Amino acid sequence: MTVTTDSRTDAFVLGVSGWGVLSPFGLGADEFTAGLRTGRDGTVDATALTEEPVPDPRAYGLVGFRARDHLGRKGTSFLDRRTAFAVLACGQALADSDLVVDDGNRDRVGVVLGTSVGSLQSTSDYSRDTLVQEKPYLVNPILFPNTVLNCAAGQAAIWHQLRGVNTTLAGGGMATLAALRYATTVLRRGRAEALLVGAVDEYTPQLAWAQHATAAPTTVGGEGGAVFLVEDAAAMRAAGREPVAEILAVDLGHTGGRTDLAAALADRVRRVLDQADVGPQDLATVVTSGAATEEQALDEVVGPDADRVAITDLAGNCPTAAGALQVAAVLAHQRGAPEHDGCLSLIVASTADGSVGAAVLKGTGRAARDHR
Numbered sequence: 001m002t003v004t005t006d007s008r009t010d011a012f013v014l015g016v017s018g019w020g021v022l023s024p025f026g027l028g029a030d031e032f033t034a035g036l037r038t039g040r041d042g043t044v045d046a047t048a049l050t051e052e053p054v055p056d057p058r059a060y061g062l063v064g065f066r067a068r069d070h071l072g073r074k075g076t077s078f079l080d081r082r083t084a085f086a087v088l089a090c091g092q093a094l095a096d097s098d099l100v101v102d103d104g105n106r107d108r109v110g111v112v113l114g115t116s117v118g119s120l121q122s123t124s125d126y127s128r129d130t131l132v133q134e135k136p137y138l139v140n141p142i143l144f145p146n147t148v149l150n151c152a153a154g155q156a157a158i159w160h161q162l163r164g165v166n167t168t169l170a171g172g173g174m175a176t177l178a179a180l181r182y183a184t185t186v187l188r189r190g191r192a193e194a195l196l197v198g199a200v201d202e203y204t205p206q207l208a209w210a211q212h213a214t215a216a217p218t219t220v221g222g223e224g225g226a227v228f229l230v231e232d233a234a235a236m237r238a239a240g241r242e243p244v245a246e247i248l249a250v251d252l253g254h255t256g257g258r259t260d261l262a263a264a265l266a267d268r269v270r271r272v273l274d275q276a277d278v279g280p281q282d283l284a285t286v287v288t289s290g291a292a293t294e295e296q297a298l299d300e301v302v303g304p305d306a307d308r309v310a311i312t313d314l315a316g317n318c319p320t321a322a323g324a325l326q327v328a329a330v331l332a333h334q335r336g337a338p339e340h341d342g343c344l345s346l347i348v349a350s351t352a353d354g355s356v357g358a359a360v361l362k363g364t365g366r367a368a369r370d371h372r
Helices: 029-038 065-071 079-095 118-132 141-147 149-161 173-189 204-213 233-236 261-275 290-299 322-334
Strands: 014-023 044-046 059-060 109-115 168-169 195-203 225-234 244-255 282-287 309-310 344-350 355-363
Touching: 014 029, 014 079, 014 173, 014 233, 014 322, 029 322, 065 079, 079 149, 079 225, 109 149, 149 168, 168 173, 168 309, 173 195, 173 225, 173 244, 173 322, 173 344, 173 355, 195 290, 195 322, 225 233, 225 322, 244 261, 244 322, 261 290, 261 344, 261 355, 282 290, 282 322, 290 344, 322 344, 322 355
Parallel strands: 109 168, 109 195, 282 309, 282 344
Antiparallel strands: 014 225, 014 244, 044 059, 195 225, 244 355, 344 355
16 A cells, blocks of 8 residues: 555646755855766765764765855854755745745745754754753753754745745655645645745754664765745746746655555656656656665666766765755756756655655756746
């Protein structure tokens, strides 16, 4: 038995009008695109990211990142790293888009971010303070909001003065796909004009040790993420605006106890290709989250023709943000490359607990803010 979500969207297509990304290659879509195309190694010395012991001396990280350097001093003193990532990526996506957000529409522009447990670093640090500070354990109350699951989405909305739908989805490795499905529902029903959708991760010693203890890691830990400003693609074109990419179909679900994860994902890929009216031979690029089961599923359904990229090779192990970075990898492949107009791509994801998902994207090859 496979538990699934209803993916039928009555031909509704999400249009991406702008995007922002933070990665070991740097800040912004241009840096990410350059790093992807050159194959530059994004690993750094893990001691540059944390002073605490970690199981691996290397990590994929943003060394030297400080929120105040990019967002200013005002209001950033108590932002944790993950929240700062989200605020900055949302700002990048808004700047990359030709959608004008003002007092006339900010009530209909919202934020939808995926997560696992929020900021694991902030929660751990705050919990530790409740045990080690002098009685009566005077923890700093200003830091408490960072421990709340929806802190990043809330702060992003406040920072950019967006008063529309504000949602945080705890989906782990499926978080980005779940956020895109949620955005499709909200926009199709007319409850928003545009949504910032994505996910971010911070590198933490807690997660590094957890991954080390629970399974043999295939790659070192990482951090980063991406956010996409999505709208109704048909409405964009009616207004004379062209999306930089379209998300033709998204499908995800749970195997319901099925042990053959590769077969379940293969079924999911066939399903999403059918929804998008796309054949395996039409795909130019496939981006995976790096799991071996995904390669098995793709061997069965897609075959060897499409170029394959594992996001773990670019940004390390980012359990929540992997999906967002997969979408960013597709857009980076197409960015500023007119020969890629109309190229179709597939992203796939899976988790050890039995969740599987996939999405089909169509790119335009346009460069930053080039919305011809």
